[in-house]
Amino acid sequence: MLESIARTASRYALLVMAVWAALAGVGNLAVPQLEHVVKEQSRAFFPTDSGATEAAHRMGLWFGDSDSNNIAYVVLDADRPLGQADRGYYRGLADRLRTTTPGVESVMDLWDDPAAAAVFESRDHRAAYLMVRLSGQLGSSTATDAVAGLRAAVDAAQPPAGLRTHVTGPGPSLVDEFAALDAQLARITVLTVGLIAALLLFVYRSPITAAVPLASVGLALGTARPVVALLGEHGVIEVSVFSVALMSAMVLGAGTDYGIFLLGRYHENRRVGMTPPDALADAYRRVAPVIVGSSATIATALFCLSFAKVSFLRSAGIPSGIGILAAMLGALTLTPALIGWFSRRGRLEPRASTLGRRWRRIGTAVARWPGPILVVAVGALIVCALPLLDAKITFAELAAQPATTESSRGYQAVRSRFPDNRLLPEIVSIQTDHDLRTPAGLITIERVTRKILDVRGVRTVQSASRPAGTPVRQGTLTYQAGQIGEQLSGTAQSALDGMNSVDTVLATVGQLDAALAGMQRGLTGAVDGLNRVGAGAHDIGAGMTGLQGNLREVSGYADPLRQFVNGTPGCADNPICAAVQKIVTPLDDAVGATGTLAGGAGALREGAAGATTALDGTAQNMATMRTALSQLRGLTATLRSSLDAVGPQMQQLTGYLRQLSTDFAGSSEGGFYLPPRTFDDPQYRRVMTMMFSPDGHATRLLVYGDGESWGRDGAERSAEIRIAADEALKDTPLAASGSVDLTGVGTATAELITYVQHDFTLLVIATLILIFVIVAGMLRSPVAGIVVLATVTISYASALGTSAAIWQHLVGQPLHWAVPALAFIALVAVGADYNLLLAMRLRDEARAGVRTATIRAFAGTGSVVTIAGIVFGLTMFAMLGASVVTIAQVGSTIGIGLLIDTLLVRTFVVPPIAVLLGRWFWWPARHDGGAVWVHGLGLGKGDDRPERIHDRTATAG
Structure with a gap:
């Protein structure tokens, strides 16, 4: 049946090519471009039911300002002290944002408020900022539009001469990261295609031969994109900029590999004298199952990403899986059509090559000394994996984007003027059933503030009791004692003067x-x-x-x-x-x-x-x-x-x-008490509107810390802040009715770490099980399936360790949290492909004996798999051209893994294991006399003696 499909595709080559061209052309004309759909349909970066997201939603309900986690800052800085003209611009901008800018839900502009100005203005008086709460959850299309509206409003304003403005913060950071990737996608794709074309030209030395897999994968990608766009537009699947990047890379790499697999076997058949139609039919019959199995393993692994909780991972799964299936259909229909069309015109004849003879010699060495070779290869893999013991996974999202983006420039401006993480606070809210705008309520707030300040790494807390982040001098009992002393001094002197009579x-x-x-x-x-x-x-x-x-x-x-x-x-x-x-x-x-x-x-x-x-x-x-x-x-x-x-x-x-x-002036000691008359102070009344809910039943505290707030430091600190706040409420009037909520980048990162660990564990289990079922089913041997999974797993560990050593110790940038999961999906799935191709060839040659089958499998698949691995690796390495570190690390890790799997695991690990296991590699196998049969393929009992290898090698040659 498979041969008939190949012959039919070859016979109706023009029709097949026309259908594929029509599908790609009509699809791209009838459906909006995928990038447009991504822009309109992107979903939130964090799950909507995450603790940080729900806390932000509750805070929005209580304070009536914003229920999203999309926070932005407008930073003003100059090379001179800011003056009255700058303050006027600040006030006008705040009013304009608050009243006429779409997507702006609230503005916290306290630079003009003496009670809180110290937080919002730098110590050298050359920079200030205001906080803006925007609509939409981080990473969503709504959030992206809100950031664009904010930037448009800031750009439309006319700042005084010498004043620079920057829009930055968590919301703009994610927007800039995705925008940088989106802007580079076309360049990365062109670079990828150029590298693949150059390598294919170098290998095949024929533009026509090189064009066959490129044309097939190009039309497959052109067809998959509108399908993904259509499903994404109607909300059936989730799409993102990252899913577009990964889908393009995976389709280009895997699709090209499938074409190389088919071309390699076709050329091998032509070299032994088969006619072009027979060579194509036989190649299709032997390679199509590998293509189906390979695409099934990759697509299944990618589909497993749909179970992830983090949209960054989840959105990459189904689109990339659809792309792989499109590449599979292209390889099974379009590629044989192209081969048939050009072969009838004598344009796909194989070139003379000595690669087969070289690979046969490598196979002979492996068959003769499987044990030593396996030990050395496994030792090399272990050495490559050792850096994992010291590897660090970073959750610092700010480090992932280029330093040239507007948000990065804003952070740089703030970093040079303000203490670290001034724009990345944790927001703590306290809710109760009564009004907190009383002296007793402020005493409780101050107690919580003091307790949070005791947390390791917390530098400043801005609260209703400390609007400027430092103790209110008028709010301490020691200050009030001093005031009493001043008054008592005058009164006492008058009394003493009178008593002198x-x-x-x-x-x-x-x-x-x-x-x-x-x-x-x-x-x-x-x-x-x-x-x-x-x-x-x-x-x-x-x-x-x-x-x-x-x-x-x-x-x-x-x-x-x-x-x-x-x-x-x-x-x-x-x-x-x-x-x-x-x-x-x-x-x-x-x-x-x-x-x-x-x-x-x-x-x-x-x-x-x-x-x-x-x-x-x-x-x-x-x-x-x-x-x-x-x-x-x-x-x-x-x-x-x-x-x-x-x-x-x-x-x-x-x-x-x-x-x-x-x-005790300026000290946090000395007790705390604000008399009721403080609440009538016009300056403090404005702070109250920012720090208290309208009914006074909730208040919020902004906590600033050291280290990486958007990273593990902030994640670990957020848990301690919550514990400190809960502990502080004990033995207070809020002990029974008060509750604490926490949101911010640190809290979100802590949840992200939990989600990533959950997602990675789930992906590893689901992917290994599904791939094992597919590989074991195709090879009809659970032992072979286990060997394949074990080898690709150690290959993955070696790739991740090598990548960690390069990025962490040479570049100085730890691996991004998305790298391990995505690299695992790609390397385990694609690594299974190459080992599946080798194992299928070993099974085909099994009648000659395991050792001879190994030599013949090396001769037949060595160059094909190596070329395919290098092509796929170059496809991934092309992602190093991205300025977004995440993409560069994912690409380099997968590329390194592909090279390790191609040149080391597939060459010096799997074949020696197959030789050492012998007939057990194909268990269960039935015994029939002196031969071992694997579903009809006999393994001669005496053919595996080492002294007969050279004779069979000569015969195989």
Whole structure:
């Protein structure tokens, strides 16, 4: 049946070629180009159910800003300090992004906020940045469009002279990485085709012969691309830029190999004299199963990638598998059609070659000394694999992209001005069922902040209690103690100044006591005097009565003068009247006075008697008052001595409080407390809108660390941050109701490591099982299947070790995390191809005996497999032209593995094992007399004696 397919394809060659050309042409015209579909249909880099993605989604719901993990930064930097014009540009850009830029969901612009400016501005004041939350999950088409919109808005703005702008961050980094790969795909493909064409021309020395596999693989790739594009456009399969790159490389390599396999056997048949149709039919019959088995193993291995959780791996599986199946169909239909078409015109005749004779000599050596050769070959493989013991797998995605991309330039600008990882924080959110915008809530936030700062590698935490990443000076108890000290100092001094009047009181009390003593002595004498006054008053009264009568008589003689005075106007101004008045007035006063004195003398007598009685009681009261004053003087003296001690103590207290504030200034120690009035501060209120959810039930902290935040350092630190935050909530009001979420590049990398380990384990198990089933089924021997899998596995380990040694120790770049999985898929599958071709040839030649079959298999397949391996290897090495390190490492690792498998494993490992195992290599086999039969193929019992090898070699030649 297989021969009839080959003859039919050859007979209707033009129709077959026309059908393939039509399929490729119509498909590419009717279906959008694959690159366009990739741009429109790319999915998120991380699974939507990953912890970091779900945490970002929840934060978006709580804070009302963005539920994606697509974070970008706009970095401003200059060779001069940023001025007011730069600040104006910053404000205008932030407003424009917030209000008119599609894809922008929130903007954190705190450069103008004194409470947080220290985080967003470099210490030399020459750079600043703002954070932008964009729509779409990282790696998705929506995220790519959002980054493009952000960059368009920044480009449209007119920065001041000397100010540079960069759009960078996790979102732009992935966009730039994929864009760099997309831009280089055409160049890599052209380079690949050029290398393959050059090698085929060198080997076949015929443009027509070289064109046969190239035409077949070209039309196969041209047909596979629209199929993948159609399925991707309708969401049936997942596509990405990486899947396009890997599919192109795999189709070019494997498809060319299939053409080489068929051409090699066709040329071998022609050399032994077969006619072109018979040579093609026989070659097809023998090689088609190998092509089917090979494509089945590769496609199956690639399809296993669809079980991966990481889209970077998952998206490469089915598209590349479809490409391999298209290459298989091309090799089974188009390649025989091309061979038939050109062979009828005598254009595909084999050139004279001595390669078969050389490979026969190698086969003879292997058949004669299988044990030593196997030991040396396995030893070489082990040496190549030893670097795996020291190999490092990097998850630092930033190192994978070229340094010339815009995001890389942005990171470089930030790295020269800011501490490391300033644009790659971990975001911690705390949620509870009550408002955190209280002094107690801020104390809890500060406690969490302090606990996270204790985590190894954490450098800065920006939180509601530390908007600028450092302790708020006004928020420490020591600062507030200093403020109390300042106020107490002034108050205490005033109090002490007032208390100094105690000295005056003490002196006054002394003076009062002295005065009272004098008064007490005077009162004693006064009692005696009053008695005498009373007696004298009686005598005075009698005398005054007589004197009054005399004066009244004399006054009567002065009536004329009195009338003159009263009748003269302005008497005081008249000298005579004034003189008369000086006589009359005293005389009248004397008359009145004598009457008064007479009455007063009587009253004096009575008063003296009463005063004498009163003064006796006053003298006794004065003695009591002096006793009280004596006690007051003693108390005042005691108060004076106490004030002498209190004064220095007050000065020491205020000095201590002041020094306490000075000593703890800028320190995280000293307690934390923000009074309620802080929440009314306009500056702090803006920080609250950024750090708290609208209802205050959630807050977020930005954690900055050292090392590779987008790598293992960040991954390991993220787990410790979560533990620290959970521990900090214990014994707080949030212990029962609070919960912690964590997102960021470190958290995402930690999950990526878990996903990659899961995916790699799954791929290894599924791929080995499926390939074993296919290979063992085709070879009809589980032993042969196990040998093939074991050898390709050790070949893979050797390739990975060699690649790790080159990249890690010579280039200084550890292997990217995607390299081991993709290299395993490719090397195990493709390595199985070459060993399958060799094993199938050994089975075909098995009737002559294992050793002779080995020699003939080397002669027949040595050059073919070597050329195929070198071609496929060059296809992979062409990926070194990519500036994306991931692609370059994948290509180089697979290329190295193909060369190791082609030149070492397939040559010096599998054949010696087959020779040493003998008939057991084909177990189960049935015994029939002296011969061993493998499903109808007899292995002569006596044909494997070493002394007969040369005879059979000559015969085989």
